[in-house]
Structure formats: structure tokens, C-alpha cells
Amino acid sequence: MTSPAPSSRPPRAELHVHLEGTLEPDLAFELAARNGVELPYPDPESLRAAYDFADLPAFLDLYTANMAVLRTEADFADLTRAYLVRAARAGVRHAEISFDPQAHLVRDVPLEAVVGGITGVLERAEADHGISTLLIAAFHRDKPVADALDVLERLLAMDAPVVGIGLDNAEIGYPPGLFADLYARAETAGLRRTAHAGEEGPAANVRDALDLLHAERIDHGIAVVQDPALVARVAAGQVPFTVCPVSNVRLRAVPSLAEHPLPDMIAAGMLVSVNSDDPPYFGAYVDDVDDAVTAAFDLSRDQRAALAAASFEGSFLPRDRVAAYLADVEAWRTAGA
């Protein structure tokens, strides 16, 4: 099956994608060879065949193990470039990419190599790939907050071009409140704030991310539908939710796409965008996710345009840039009328 031409898709932003989660098996093997790292699979096909996950922790085990191949500034540059090439093909016009600094520091990869490799490519992303970008430093919720604070201070000291912070990794057993000091520091430093919440965990994690972390955006957040009062609150406040329906199915947070709460979240008036999370691991870049969601919920052109508009509205871009992108979405919507 071939993908439709880009113009058959609205211009869109991608707000929830983990850079390390964009590592394709082919590139993993290329980097492994370059760095003398041995992967416990004979070839890329065997690695891809292992992408069948019982839950979020099972995914995180493999996702983390594969990072062993990322060692040098050039590795991070290659990874970033590969994502941008594929994202451009998906019709992505703006990407807010998160990375996991702690995952590399524990492997003794210098923070300068990680940040330098990524940002060297992102600086040219608009010119080379037609994609504006912002970078988010995500912190591991299953590690001590002191560790996260230390890394945040290092990022601030080196003036790393990050727009904000996120919170990821295993959710169960690690409620948002543990990271109140980290988020307070980020807020003081003028950083934007997003957090994974309500992916595998309860709706209370969404509420706590808003109340205790002052999160401006919620990643996943699908458990919110368990709490109608909270749904009403986030709809009224137009809190952006970066939902990843294919990821949720592949990590068995929901049994099937047909049973995904996305339509209920939209119907409640929430500001919801659709995203990929970790594309090769879940077998879907964001255009594939759009196609899957469009088919599963029989979305109209207007509904697809509304999701695309929400992806820009939920971004951390300045309002004038959002307005320009929204005009492009509106032009796409009316072109099909």
C-alpha cells in the first residue's frame, strides 16, 4: 500500500515524539558497527520482529537497550536527521522533539555530545527539511528527582536550546508529585512544561501533573476519561493533550484502536492532537497514525483539519507562528470543500 501524496494530508505539527524512539533497526545496526557495539540480534529484521510489547515496561526495556548504539555527537546528528527526513514525508511542518539526557549520561556519553549532535541538525531543520523544531528535555520519573535536577542545572548552565521539560519512562509507582521541585525549577528558569500522565496510570496523575507540576501540556492523558469533572476542566482550559493512539494499542493500554478514547476526548471539546511517540517501535510514523485514526473513526476532512489545527495550537511556538500555520491548515480544509 502506498501513502497518499502529502497534499492529501493537512499540514500538521508533531508534539509527542521521543528522539531515541525514532531509531530505526537499520540505523541501529549501522551505528552498532560504527561504534563496535554488539546488538543481541543477527540483523535489523530480527530486531524489528522483537517489537511486540506486553506493556510500557517491556517496551522501555528494549528502547533503553537499543540506546547502547548511540555514543557520539555524529550518532545523535544522524538519528535526528533521519527523523526529520521521514517526518517531512509525513507532512510534519513543526516538530517538538523530546530526548532523554539521563539515558545517555548513565552510559557515560557526554551531555555536550548529545545536545550538540541534536541541535546542530535542528538548527538547519527549517532550511533543510521545511520543519520548524523545538527541543524538550525529558526526565525519567523512575529515577530520583535529585538526579533530574542535577541534569536540568547542567542543561541550563550550558545554555542548551531547550524550550521545556517533560517527564517519561515507567508511570506506575512514580506519581507526578515526586517531581514538583524539578518543575518548579524549570518554571523559574522560564521553561515550558509537559509531562506524560495517564498513559498507564490513573486520571489522578493527569490532575497532579496540572496541579503539582504546573504542566501546560499532557502527553497521552487517555486515563482522563475516567474522571468526567477533570475532562470538563481540561476542556474548559483547552489544555493540550498529545495523544498517541497506535502507541496505546501497541503497549496494550487500550485493547484496540476502535476502543480508544480519542473520539470521546474530541467530543468533550478537549484540545487533542494525534502523535506517534516512538514510530519504528510501534510500526507507525505520524502519517500512518493519521491514516489509522482516520479509518478507525471515519474522520471527515473537517475533523482531520481540526486535529491538525490542535497540533499547532498545543505547541510551544509563539502565537504569530501558530497563527500562520493555522492559516495553512484552513487553506487545506477549504481546498477540499
Ligand code: HPA
Ligand atoms: O510512551 C512512552 N511512555 C513513557 N516513556 C516513554 N519513553 C518513550 N516512549 C515513552
Ligand SMILES: [Zn+2]
Ligand atoms: Zn511518549
